[in-house]
Amino acid sequence: MQLTLNSPLDMHLHLRDGEMLRTVAPLSAHSFAAAIIMPNLVPPVTTVEAVTAYKGRILEGIGNEKFDPLMTLFFQESYDVAFLEKAKPYIHGIKLYPAGITTNSEGGVSTIDSAALNMTLTAMSDLEIPLLIHGESNGFVMDREKEFVPVYEDLAQKFPDLKIVMEHITTKESVAALEHHENLYATITLHHLLITLDEVAGGMLQPHLFCKPIAKRPEDREALLSVALSAHPKVMFGSDSAPHPQYAKENCGCAAGVFTAPIALPVLAQLFDTHGKLDNLQTFVSDNAQRIYNYTPPQKSVVLEKKAFTVPEKYGNVVPMYAGEEIGWCIQSVS
Ligand code: DOR
Ligand code: ZN
Numbered sequence: 001m002q003l004t005l006n007s008p009l010d011m012h013l014h015l016r017d018g019e020m021l022r023t024v025a026p027l028s029a030h031s032f033a034a035a036i037i038m039p040n041l042v043p044p045v046t047t048v049e050a051v052t053a054y055k056g057r058i059l060e061g062i063g064n065e066k067f068d069p070l071m072t073l074f075f076q077e078s079y080d081v082a083f084l085e086k087a088k089p090y091i092h093g094i095k096l097y098p099a100g101i102t103t104n105s106e107g108g109v110s111t112i113d114s115a116a117l118n119m120t121l122t123a124m125s126d127l128e129i130p131l132l133i134h135g136e137s138n139g140f141v142m143d144r145e146k147e148f149v150p151v152y153e154d155l156a157q158k159f160p161d162l163k164i165v166m167e168h169i170t171t172k173e174s175v176a177a178l179e180h181h182e183n184l185y186a187t188i189t190l191h192h193l194l195i196t197l198d199e200v201a202g203g204m205l206q207p208h209l210f211c212k213p214i215a216k217r218p219e220d221r222e223a224l225l226s227v228a229l230s231a232h233p234k235v236m237f238g239s240d241s242a243p244h245p246q247y248a249k250e251n252c253g254c255a256a257g258v259f260t261a262p263i264a265l266p267v268l269a270q271l272f273d274t275h276g277k278l279d280n281l282q283t284f285v286s287d288n289a290q291r292i293y294n295y296t297p298p299q300k301s302v303v304l305e306k307k308a309f310t311v312p313e314k315y316g317n318v319v320p321m322y323a324g325e326e327i328g329w330c331i332q333s334v335s
Helices: 018-031 048-061 081-090 118-127 144-158 172-180 197-202 218-229 261-274 278-293
Strands: 002-006 009-013 034-037 068-070 072-074 093-096 131-133 164-166 184-188 235-237 301-305 330-334
Touching: 002 278, 009 235, 009 261, 009 278, 018 048, 018 261, 018 330, 034 048, 048 068, 048 081, 081 118, 131 144, 144 164, 144 172, 144 184, 164 172, 172 184, 172 218, 184 218, 218 235, 218 278, 235 278, 261 278, 261 301, 261 330
Parallel strands: 009 034, 034 068, 072 093, 093 131, 131 164, 164 184, 184 235
Antiparallel strands: 002 301, 301 330
16 A cells, blocks of 8 residues: 655754754655754754754755755744844744753743733734744643643734744643634644653653653543544644754653654554544645645655565664664655
8 A cells, every 4th residue: 555645744843953964854855845943953043144054054964855944943032023024034933942941942931921022922923923832831741731721822812813833732731722722733743643651651761752742641642643633724743853862862861852754754654544544644744734834845745655664773873763663654755
């Protein structure tokens, strides 16, 4: 059995920089037509010059692959209309991190208060620049996303024309919020559709499945599956593929991030096939995102085949999800 995807999109991707960029960027560029590129480098991407220079390094890193890096800026309260007008042609969104909530987010926002952020968010709304949010509070790790939902709702109400993407949602509360506010959208990762906290820490600790937000309860995964498998019009695939070197994962202080870029499409096909929903995969991995972001990707056909494939143990020094395991689908060809 085969399935052809037209211009699959990864709407949340970490490509890093330098040697790591050169290792991972070609893997995404091979099977995806475009991706939203996260700006949490060290230092974060906060200027137009940094955005264009980073885009140049990505394009250099992917060689001849047809792939559109959709750049983002790292949110700063100081971004004003004049700056945003200048930046708009170079970006597809601005990513807001609460300070210190995850990898390289120290320069994020210390309190997310709609009044304090009013100048920047009003300008973004007027200029139609989407706001992408890592939505977690500083509370108990399992409750962080649930506690952040009122913040999403407050922003959605105060800025009704601003498109707000709840990134990598992991809870049934976030899924419910999609229904209550027209301008809330969400990305969903592959790993959060597959695992719960049990797979991370229920047996021997699995560092390669440790990420932020942490995987939650079975009922949360069910809620995510229901909107992803039905290709709910407000959800998009965003892998949050976040590579870290093996030593940083297999370490007494394990870095957060799951590396899924090279296996994402085959494993999505396997998941949708298992649930009898293959017909909805195109909408989940491309069509919804094109509509939500008002974006037309380059043409790319990815043929997936239902055929066993053993996932490599490593790509460079990065260990992927399902390393060394057999998965039921593979990439047959890309044109
Ligand atoms: O697990 C994560 N890793 N979550 C994030 O939000 C950031 C990412 C990274 O950059 O490593
Ligand atoms: Zn991320």
